[in-house]
Amino acid sequence: MAQPKYLTGDIAAINEFLDRFDVFLLDCDGVIWSGDHVFEGVVETLELLRSRGKKTVFVTNNSTKSREEYLKKFTGLGIPTNTEEIFGSAYSSAIYISRILKQEAPRNKVFVLGEAGIENELRSENIPFVGGTDPSFRRDITPEDWTGIADGSLLDPDVGCVLAGLDLHINYLKLSHALQYLRRGAVFLATNVDSTFPMNHNFFPGAGSISFPLAYMTGQQPLALGKPSQAMMDAIEGKFQLDRARTCMVGDRLNTDIKFGIEGKLGGTLAVLTGVNKQADWEAADAVAVPAFYVDKLSDIGAVAHDSMQRS
Numbered sequence: 001m002a003q004p005k006y007l008t009g010d011i012a013a014i015n016e017f018l019d020r021f022d023v024f025l026l027d028c029d030g031v032i033w034s035g036d037h038v039f040e041g042v043v044e045t046l047e048l049l050r051s052r053g054k055k056t057v058f059v060t061n062n063s064t065k066s067r068e069e070y071l072k073k074f075t076g077l078g079i080p081t082n083t084e085e086i087f088g089s090a091y092s093s094a095i096y097i098s099r100i101l102k103q104e105a106p107r108n109k110v111f112v113l114g115e116a117g118i119e120n121e122l123r124s125e126n127i128p129f130v131g132g133t134d135p136s137f138r139r140d141i142t143p144e145d146w147t148g149i150a151d152g153s154l155l156d157p158d159v160g161c162v163l164a165g166l167d168l169h170i171n172y173l174k175l176s177h178a179l180q181y182l183r184r185g186a187v188f189l190a191t192n193v194d195s196t197f198p199m200n201h202n203f204f205p206g207a208g209s210i211s212f213p214l215a216y217m218t219g220q221q222p223l224a225l226g227k228p229s230q231a232m233m234d235a236i237e238g239k240f241q242l243d244r245a246r247t248c249m250v251g252d253r254l255n256t257d258i259k260f261g262i263e264g265k266l267g268g269t270l271a272v273l274t275g276v277n278k279q280a281d282w283e284a285a286d287a288v289a290v291p292a293f294y295v296d297k298l299s300d301i302g303a304v305a306h307d308s309m310q311r312s
């Protein structure tokens with residue numbers, strides 16, 4: 001296994017790296033930002049990539065926001081982009097359900113464990129859903145619930161799929177409904193199964209911690225539709241008509257971002273050390289994936305801009 005090439009501070013190597021790719025798939029949490037903190041030099045680096053005619057696509061597993069909601073976040077943080085450049089796991093899941101799963105009405109409703117991002121992307125594909133941010137689920141379970149969930153009187157007969165994403169309001173009541181739908185044969189999907197969520201330079205429970213209890217209860221593993229799922233890669237390739245050999249995946253997590261790029265047979269993968277994984281993780285004998293290149297932070301790529309300015 002070739003050792004990853006360290007690019008930070010090596011202007012010639014960075015220029016050579018940039019010349020190899022036309023499209024950069026950019027992870028968000030841990031690469032662009034940590035919560036609402038944008039890493040230093042990110043905006044200038046995006047400018048540099050675009051000034052060299054590179055296509056930038058933001059590919060995030062974070063399902064709490066839709067493309068429109070992400071555009072608001074990017075704009076609010078001073079990062080120029082548009083919804084066409086944003087491809088999240090909530091969108092990836094919605095197009096999988098509407099264009100591949102294609103459940104027949106009326107049993108085509110989705111029981112959502114997640115936030116508004118999933119709901120808005122399901123709406124954009126005209127997929128009916130229940131659960132999610134519905135306030136009637138944000139409460140403790142009651143004796144009426146125990147009875148109504150057990151005898152099915154409180155369940156929606158049209159639910160054919162359970163979709164689990166990062167749910168910041170998960171509780172026993174929601175898990176109880178989801179369990180019953182899965183026991184009744186609903187398809188088990190997840191936007192992503194990241195174990196942790198890098199936020200504010202620390203770690204919080206990831207989306208995987210939402211679907212995992214249901215997997216434990218049912219013995220069923222969800223089909224995950226975010227990175228490293230190749231269903232997502234195929235959808236991105238189709239949407240952007242990209243040449244995989246001229247495309248580089250940039251990420252902070254080995255078992256999602258880097259694995260996604262490698263299994264997608266992309267021309268390259270670049271790991272940044274501002275998020276989940278560190279160098280020791282890919283140097284470990286049982287490393288899940290090894291990047292082709294790495295930098296301390298994304299803006300190390302942008303250093304070539306300063307260099308060419310100093311040269312001119």
Ligand SMILES: O=C(O)[C@H](O)[C@H](O)COP(=O)(O)O
Pocket residue numbers: 027028029030059060061062063166192194195196197198205206207208
């Ligand atoms: O738990 C999650 O959903 C993930 O930690 C988070 O969303 C990762 O987002 P990404 O790094 O793919 O932008």
Ligand SMILES: [Mg+2]
Pocket residue numbers: 027028029030031251252253275
């Ligand atoms: Mg990340």
